[in-house]
Amino acid sequence: MELRALGTSGGIGQGLRTTAFLVDGWLLVDAGSGVGDLTAAELGGIRDVLLTHAHLDHTAYLGLMADARIGDGTPPIRVHAPAPTLDVLREHLFNGVLWPDFTAIPTPQEPVLVFEPLPSAQALILGAFHITPLPARHSVPAVGYRIDDGSGSLVFSGDTGASPALRERLEELGMPDALIIECAFPDAxxxxxxxxxxxxxxxxxxxxxxxxxGVRVWVTHLKPGAAARIEEELREQAAAAGVHCELLRGGDVLQIGR
Structure with a gap:
């Protein structure tokens, strides 16, 4: 599988984009401001969206993407997330006040967006991808995802603090080839x-x-005001512990598996 990092920052600033990854050109993982760099043709190729949680740095451009897709003749975009996340989006974003309800526009029968609740304990099959929600510990209901296409596997933690349950679940499922995990704040x-x-x-x-x-590790979601300090602390401590990890930056393209 090919993962294109559209946005990897924990906030905005010149040249920075918030969380969004495009997998094989049609599966979008989170919908932060990185989505805004896609062309109209690339936006039109997105068929499914996985959301880790409802915070704006991961969802704000879902509404703008829906607006860009209206009337383009493509099938509805299927948005997959746990029910609490979709409920928040219905109530607070796609409510006809803050933003139009694109789950009913242009018609309820043929909307731009279709919300598909994802039970946290069940896997989802999308094309060649076997997708499993994973535990996360955040300030709102949140999940990570394991994405496996048969030739390689990737885990994205989403926003999370220390969560032994994530590793325990992966030990049951099988450890992935690659991990994208966040590190938002400095040690102070x-x-x-x-x-x-x-x-x-x-x-x-x-x-x-x-x-x-053997698991390749990429780190994302550094808060812009402390990014240099976080990077320095991470580099020094990882070297001292014999741990290897790399920073994932906007524009990077990862090849996972064959």
Whole structure:
């Protein structure tokens, strides 16, 4: 599978885009501001969206993408997420006030978006992808995803703080070939990170000690104001612990499996 990192930042700023990944040109994982760099043709190729949670840095461009797709003759975009996440989007975003309800436009029979609740304990089959929701610990209901196409497997943690349940679940399913995991705050803000459900470098390196060496690890979601400090702390602590990880940047393209 090919993953294109459209947005990897934990916030906005010049040249920065928030979380969005495009897999094999048609599966969008989260819909942050990175979606805005796609061409009209690329937007038209998106068939399915996986959302990890409802926060705007992961969902705001879903509404704008829907607006760009109206009347283009393509089938509805299927949006997959746990029911609590979809409920938030219905009530607070696609409510006809903040933004039009694209689950009923242009008609309820042929809308731009179709919401498909995803039970947290069940896997989803989309084309060649076997997709499994994974535990996450965040300030709102959230999940990560394991995506497997038979030749390679990728885990995206979504937004999460330290969550032993994630690794435990993957030990049941089988560890992936690659992991994309967040690290939003520097170590000085550990208390805040624990409060809102994010990693710091020390927490993340401690978690990665338990992962097999063969899993490639990319780190995302650094908060822009502290990105340089987070990167330095992560680099130093990972080297001291014998842990290998890389920063994933907007525009990067990953090949997972064959």
């Amino acid at each position: 803000l550990e208390s805040l990170a624990r409060q809102v459900g994010h990693y710091t470098p020390a927490q993340l390196v401690d978690e990665l000690r338990h992962w097999p060496a």
